[in-house]
Amino acid sequence: MAVTGRSERDLAARLADSEFVRVAPRAEGESIAAAGVLLGALAARSIPFQARVVPLTEDLPEEATVPIGFADGFAADRPAGAVAADLARELDHDPEPGLALASRLLGGDDPETDLERRTGVGIPTADLADGLAHSTLFHASFSGEETAAGAELAELADDDRMVASLAALDAVGSESASERAATAIERALRPHATPEGPFETAEGLADVLDCLARDAPGIALALAMGHDVRTSALDAWRAHSKAAHSAIREADTGRYDGLFVARIAEGPVETVARLVRNFRSPEPVTLVVSETEAGAAGDEGIGEAMAGAAASIDGTGGGTLSRGVAQFDCPPEAFLEAFREAMT
Template identity: 45%
Template sequence: MSSARPVEEPLAETLSAAPFVRVAAASDGDSLAAAGLLARACAERAIPFQLRLDDEAAAATEDAVTVSVGPTAVDGDASLDHPASPTAFTVARRLGADHDPVLALAGTIAAGETVRAAEDALEAAQEAGLIDREPGLALPTDEIPADLAASTLLHGPASGDEAAAAAVVTELESEEEFSRRLASLVTIDAVAAEDATERAARGIERALRPYRTPDAPFATLGGYADVLNAAARSSPAAGIALALGEHDGADETALAAWREYGRAVHEGLRTAETRRHHGVWVLETDADPAVLPAVARLGRDFRSPEPVALALTEGAAAAAGESGVGDAVSTAADAVGGTGLGTDATGRARFDTDTEQFTETFRETV
């Protein structure tokens, strides 16, 4: 894509000549995947590197080339903006490294984009026969009850409840075209749920008609993306190992972290105390701050009567909407002495004030 070319060419040249590369990625699946692609390229070219997930402010150093990836406060010599995975894939190719189009596509989906946003990776994956679109749900394995309960690509009656998910599977296991029927039933349940909004009909699309990935760590691109997001936020060591292509159980560790994360996300969404304001739906929860971005995203996509969902717990917040959200979160965080960052549609913040003050400041900003 011509718009990205000025970034890719100089970055590839800079990395190829670097004595040491520091890759500092934001704690989300797209940034993690992109960082993994860059780090693998460095490893293949015998360029020493360090990869870390870091949302905190840090400066570049004279003895290394620092690349900041995604919405992070790290001040790098170069940066890859959201979505970062498509650009990282092209940089790896320009370095002549063995690139992984499936990881790039999973990272792109983790960013909330479609695979069309990573055209080079999509073409490479299709030409190599690495992906094949089929009916069904975008889950990481064939253990459907556990995966359906944990998936943060959707929110419905079976979400967070493996027994309920197992009952759905049992109801259909003797049916022909099982995958198609399962996807249809899950869709109906999600869209027709008592608290579902009209936006749920669009939100569920991310979980449907997955690209199967028989040679990847996980069964579908969407499932892979979901695991990347969860690992980046709740189990960074496992996430980094996964992104680097390590095969000593990294996928199983990341999968276990994803299932625990998914249960916490759905529990946080279900038990949150909610308030509706003009333009903003507020969800207060005592959940771990790591799950707030997914709580806000699922809240916006499946439950929010307003265009923006703001999820909060003591000292932390995350928001999801259509546009301008990251800037609004950062502005609100600065106003209360905290820190915030994000993309156009999402944002997250840390602060020392009470949640009510942050909420009011955010409402005035958004």
């Protein structure tokens, strides 16, 4: 269901006349945020609906009225957040601007918006030490450690520009930082303020949604739908972040032709793969492997390669163009070799 131009109006008309709508976002932040935008419009029109987050390893649900994040589904040719916002307006509903922008940002888009940009770093909390330590928009020496982040901030006098410089220099300036880091860190800087939203910035909301998409998809969807789950969402975000940053520090890494591999004992493999690729990997594709699962990040073909690699060793896998996940019951080295073959 590629939705563009006139088809947006057609779909909006069909949704307006529907007796029941089933919305199925994939388990990644962009799709869940886009689903929240659309569900807000359906609720405003009193259109009955059901929503379920679909793991990346599962296929498109046959019963879904609006599947979001699937290769041949809703918004296949445009950012899901942009299409969801257009559909909401066709249904005479103005989407919550912070949520709409968060979805666009998660999709790699940077649209014009009425939200004010401010200096500093895009975190969800007003507490700088908390926000910097637990952000997964970057990986720095203090990431995952609130006490260490607080010590770094102690002499900055809450100056937003100095805080941004601290994050950028630490994330980009280390000897292990990749060339990609200088571009990746920009996603965290000069954030859009969201005084009417549940968190401090749209970037912070995007970070929380992306972290919760797999660990706590129900909370992520509730957050995107506007329910009051701020406390539980932040708790889950902090736990996810700590596990990811700890795994990066303890990882054993190896480099192949076009592939950077990080072996970890445990942790959120998708987030670790994204952070390692953006801030540590010298190769275009990163694979993170634990004892029973793997996550990968790259520019294209990742989900397909993860699905193929998993199938070849009787596991399960899937994902999107740029990210993927797999579960398996074999030695991690066997999955690594299967993934390398699938990428060729």
